[in-house]
Amino acid sequence: MHSDTDLAIIIPFPDPVLERASDQLEQVAGDELISTVTGADVQPAIDGFWLDELADGLSESAWMELDLTPRLPAGLLAALRNEVAILDKTEAMSRAGIGRGTDLVKDRSVRRDKIAWLDGYSEPQRLLFECFEQIREGLNRRLYLGLKRFEAHYATYHPGDFYKRHLDSFRGRASRVVSLVLYLNEDWGLEDGGELRVFAAADSGQVVGQVRPEAGRAVLFLSEQVPHEVLPARRTRYSIACWFRQDEVPLPL
Numbered sequence: 001m002h003s004d005t006d007l008a009i010i011i012p013f014p015d016p017v018l019e020r021a022s023d024q025l026e027q028v029a030g031d032e033l034i035s036t037v038t039g040a041d042v043q044p045a046i047d048g049f050w051l052d053e054l055a056d057g058l059s060e061s062a063w064m065e066l067d068l069t070p071r072l073p074a075g076l077l078a079a080l081r082n083e084v085a086i087l088d089k090t091e092a093m094s095r096a097g098i099g100r101g102t103d104l105v106k107d108r109s110v111r112r113d114k115i116a117w118l119d120g121y122s123e124p125q126r127l128l129f130e131c132f133e134q135i136r137e138g139l140n141r142r143l144y145l146g147l148k149r150f151e152a153h154y155a156t157y158h159p160g161d162f163y164k165r166h167l168d169s170f171r172g173r174a175s176r177v178v179s180l181v182l183y184l185n186e187d188w189g190l191e192d193g194g195e196l197r198v199f200a201a202a203d204s205g206q207v208v209g210q211v212r213p214e215a216g217r218a219v220l221f222l223s224e225q226v227p228h229e230v231l232p233a234r235r236t237r238y239s240i241a242c243w244f245r246q247d248e249v250p251l252p253l
């Protein structure tokens with residue numbers, strides 16, 4: 001049993017020397033990039049009632065599982081999965097780090113995924129960012145969180161990869177406040193492992209949920225309060241992690 005205080009604070013960090021993922025996409029993808037969502041499909045189905053549900057979930061239990069499929073333009077999940085599968089073959093995906101202030105390390109005993117930051121330039125990313133923006137505004141209006149912006153990265157977990165139990169942010173740092181993880185994997189079975197295990201906010205030893213990373217499924221939680229871990233994946237697992245932040249310019253985490 002662990003107390004809240006011995007939790008590692010594990011935070012991925014952007015690597016400024018990496019090329020932007022969209023440059024990599026343009027260079028490598030060519031015809032592999034599927035054309036995405038057009039015309040009438042581009043109507044985000046995010047409404048006030050749904051945003052009420054998100055706000056209630058966060059304020060009542062600090063975390064919730066969601067199905068984003070009906071909220072996203074048709075074809076968007078497939079287009080995002082296609083992007084990350086292409087990026088996964090390039091230098092754009094790099095080993096994720098864990099960090100605390102300036103003690104940034106890439107510790108393979110804690111996390112083994114690879115990440116690439118989204119920049120919103122490709123059409124699928126632009127559409128996804130529109131949805132994230134609506135969620136940001138909706139949560140601010142309902143919970144007065146003062147979320148100023150969001151950041152998001154793709155993550156790939158190859159067979160055997162995991163991410164040990166952690167929190168996404170320091171308490172009271174006013175940086176990462178709300179985490180949203182969106183999964184992109186088709187036909188993810190129980191035998192594929194890679195579930196997100198969620199622990200009670202108050203007692204980090206108690207498991208309160210286990211989420212299968214099936215395409216369209218998502219998890220929303222308070223970054224400073226909800227410990228979680230990614231169990232070892234048995235096939236390649238694709239996701240997008242997004243953090244809504246209170247700071248306007250990046251503060252040291």
Ligand SMILES: O=C(O)CCC(=O)C(=O)O
Nearest residue numbers: 168181196228230239241
């Ligand atoms: O992919 C997931 O299910 C969670 C990933 C995570 O916890 C993180 O990137 O901080």
Ligand SMILES: [Fe+2]
Nearest residue numbers: 166167168228
């Ligand atoms: Fe996390």
